[in-house]
Amino acid sequence: MPLPANRPNVRVVTLQIDGQDLSAREDETIIEVCREHGIPIPSLCYLDGLSIWGACRLCLVEVTGQGRLLAACSTRVTEGMQIQTNTETLQRYRRTIVELLFAERNHVCSVCVSNGHCELQFMAQMCGVDHVRVPHRQVSYPVDSSHEMFRVDHDRCILCTRCVRVCDEIEGAHTWDVMGRGSDCQVITDMAEPWGDSDTCTSCGKCVQVCPTGALVKQGTSVGEMVKDQHFLPILARRRHIL
């Protein structure tokens, strides 16, 4: 039998998500399949076009036969997989995680430039967080406005590292990274120098666009004015991949 011109090296599998029968390529992750079919799964660190980080734990799903919850962003689909994305337990866990995030730093929506366009705010609404039960951590962080176009406010950072990844993987500058550990982690530019003094930053602004909150913003924006555009990312990432 002659070989097909394009030898298929990935198979297509069928699986069930929330009772819905779906098909997917076996190299796809659960979250990709969910997004494709409009099944809502909350997530913060995941962004189409960037590498998988698996840290926000909001996209955890229940997979039948698995003892542990699995992150939808870092788990590939397999044949016959049965997935539950929105059980009561998952909802409760997600609510607690979002509450923990709100309590970690100083997220006051009413005075934030990203108010109304913030992914953390959207997650809170989606997960039904109407109040925060844990005490706020109350640690103050400085604001770095040394860059002529952008500003970083660590008080609104959720440490999703999208900025770190986009800068390294798409722009290729690797200006951003993380220092410290535990709750003291902080995103830094170069060797924890002021952003404005950075030799490596190309001022492309990709980090600002992918930041889910008001941590990275354009200078000169006021409350609710910082609208972000992330459409460039999957296009750029795929073009990169083809070349």
Place this chain on the structure above:
Amino acid sequence: MNLDDLADLAKQYRAVDQQVTREIRVCVAASCQSSGAGPVQDALVTALGTELPDCKVKGVGCMGLCSAGPLVAVAAPDECLEEATLYRDVTPADADDIIGTLDGAPLERLHCPTNQPFFARQRKIVLEHAGLIDPDSFKGYVAVGGYAGLIRALSEMTPSDVLREVTTSGLRGRGGGGYPTGLKWSTVAKMPAEQKYVICNADEGDPGAFMDRAILESDPHRVIEGMAIAAYAIGANKAFVYVRAEYPLAVERLHTAIRKAKRSGFLGNKIADTQFNLEVEVRLGAGAFVCGEETALMASIEGLRGQPRPRPPYPAESGLWGRPTLINNVETFANIAPIIREGGDWFAAIGTERSKGTKVFALAGTITNTGLIEVPMGTSLRDIIEVIGGGIPGGKAFKAVQTGGPSGGCIPSQHLDIGVDYDSLKTLGTMMGSGGMIVMDETSSMVDVARYFMEFCMTESCGKCIPCRTGTQQMHSILDRLAKSQGTRADLLLLEELCEVVQATSLCGLGQTAPNPVLSTMRYFRDEYEAKLSDA
């Protein structure tokens, strides 16, 4: 080289010290050194002088009874620790007396009987040479039969024979998880890759645990031999030992051992005149507990930030630099040489149904005999604490024993009669862990214990995933309030809820197990939490 050649070599090395009929063994492992073994060794060498050519002062590894250090044993070269005359709490001033009584009755003032249960009740496999051989001597290791496992594997066995032997032995990972070693090895062996790696995890970080340190300081060649056998079995030619920089002595001895093994043709290219090559490299950890987690450890070796990544893919499939990687703990590798030498069936006959062999434990806390012990799996906790450990000093009552470090839990007195193995500890809400045992008496507050371990997890969290990063911090603040009698019933409920969320949602083992000390103390000592409530 075959086993006969190795036996000849061992005979040749033994002949070097033929005229020596008595050895004065001074423990030079870290715990005895910290209580002054170095000056004691110097004083003994000076006191011995050159008058007795049949007598030799020798630095050896850990003899186990660390609380009585510095330890000095006087014995004939082929005598084991139980047959030796053991002296405890030796100071440099005692050197002349020890040398003076070499031919007479033992010095009563310092004598430490070796027929006591602490020594008599142990069964040593991993620590068989600890306290007998000079850890810095390659010849000393070969003289007692070292490298016979490696030579047997290379000259008489195929890689699949080795895998079968390890699988038959029933050995399970000694780092804490208890994953079957044979299964892990054969998974990596089956991976169709050109390049594979072996990693020895020596990033021991649990508070109160020092098994890996003692093994590396007492018998480093044994770990190297185990790694070489593993590399042969899975088809790797490069190995790493990831050891924490806080163990300078272990690092130094490892370096020496690797250098000497390489010089003698037991590492490097064409090992023992076969086609098998292996380079071993030592990498130092910079003090992060999370780097003991395998994916974080590999990131650290690659030069990246020591943070875990989601699994799967497991290291067996995609590990170091994306290659199939076998990663085992120090104690696991230390078990390999005897398994190959004596056979898997011999090993499988020791221990319990599902946990084979022996386990090294580090006894710490309020217990008479603190130190290092090795007992068969299934030995009861009561035997370990009351018989081998000598019970609680000062007439106080036993309250709980903490196993598994910050990932484990506390076991109260009503469960002391269970035999220690991987599964029995799990049913009690704790885990084997790497083998640290912290004994607590009636004066310890369990809320304080939980707070201590939570503080540890909080400061050691890498900060990657949210539940561990902020959850441990919130749990610690609640425990702190409770410990200060400022907590309310609502705090207690919130603490329970946070425990559940952090356990279920954290990315790596550190976060998933961080609530265990809280959960287990709440399970057995809930009254202590209740008593501390401000609105009780």
